[in-house]
Amino acid sequence: MAAKSQEIQQFITEHIEQHPRDIVRVTMECFGLTRQAVNRHVKTLIEDEVIEAKGKTSERTYALVEKKYHFELPLNQNQEEDVVYRELLAPLFENFRENIQRICHYGFTEMFNNAIDHSGGTKAEVYLAISARNCSIVIIDNGIGIFEKIRTSLGLHDTRMAVLELSKGKLTTAPDRHSGQGIFFHGTHVR
Numbered sequence: 001m002a003a004k005s006q007e008i009q010q011f012i013t014e015h016i017e018q019h020p021r022d023i024v025r026v027t028m029e030c031f032g033l034t035r036q037a038v039n040r041h042v043k044t045l046i047e048d049e050v051i052e053a054k055g056k057t058s059e060r061t062y063a064l065v066e067k068k069y070h071f072e073l074p075l076n077q078n079q080e081e082d083v084v085y086r087e088l089l090a091p092l093f094e095n096f097r098e099n100i101q102r103i104c105h106y107g108f109t110e111m112f113n114n115a116i117d118h119s120g121g122t123k124a125e126v127y128l129a130i131s132a133r134n135c136s137i138v139i140i141d142n143g144i145g146i147f148e149k150i151r152t153s154l155g156l157h158d159t160r161m162a163v164l165e166l167s168k169g170k171l172t173t174a175p176d177r178h179s180g181q182g183i184f185f186h187g188t189h190v191r
Contacts, residue, residue, distance in 0.1 A: 008033075008041050009050075013064065013132045016051060020061040050132045069128040073112075075121050075141060081112040089137075092130065104135060111139045119143025 012027055019026045027038045042062065045051045052065050071088055073079075085108050093101050108126075115124045121143030129136040143149075150162035 005041065005044075008038075009045055012041060012045060013050060016062050016064060017133075020063055021059075023062050064131040064133055066129050066131045066134075069126075069130075071126040071128075073124050073126060075116050075119065075124050075143075077116065079116055081109040081116065084112060085109055088126075089128070092128065093135075096135075100135070104137065108137050108139075111137070115139055115141040115143065118146075118149055120149070 008027065008031055011030060012023055015026060016023050024035060024038045024042060027033065027041070028035060031038075042051070042053075046053060049065050051062050054061050054063065069092065073084065085105055089104065089108055090101075093104050096104070112124065112126075115121065119141040121141040124139055124141040127136075127138040127140070144152075146166065147159045147162040150156070150165055151159050154162070154165060156162055156165070
């Protein structure tokens with residue numbers, strides 16, 4: 001029975017964005033359940049802070065709960081991105097599937113390492129948005145910016161040439177320490 005409940009609740013979280021007003025009806029039709037049975041699953045998801053209900057009963061809509069976090073961090077060469085991840089972010093991902101935890105760890109540590117090594121900045125801001133289906137990690141530093149860094153590192157006369165060089169791929173301003181690998185992940189269903 002628990003596996004079936006998990007399947008129903010997973011269906012709700014997967015389809016709630018497309019059906020915010022009629023997720024109960026869609027779930028009823030898919031699983032052949034009564035409104036009361038589906039409402040029990042919806043109530044559980046609301047209590048677990050996975051989804052939220054808005055509006056009165058007749059005009060109620062549902063949405064995934066998105067938790068947002070913001071951290072301001074200093075940037076210095078002695079900083080270890082893995083320690084920052086373990087202390088600040090890892091606890092936020094502890095309920096995620098193991099493969100998603102690994103992706104978040106890799107993505108954050110690579111991006112934060114780039115900010116430490118290449119930005120020339122003194123601080124970074126980390127923005128995190130987490131729901132049952134999505135996770136977004138954004139790191140903004142106060143450094144000179146990728147295009148200016150490439151322009152000065154390669155001795156280019158125009159920032160537009162830096163854009164061209166970057167678009168070719170596998171470019172790094174520290175070839176002895178980095179491969180120039182880009183970081184792009186897209187996935188859903190983090191829990």
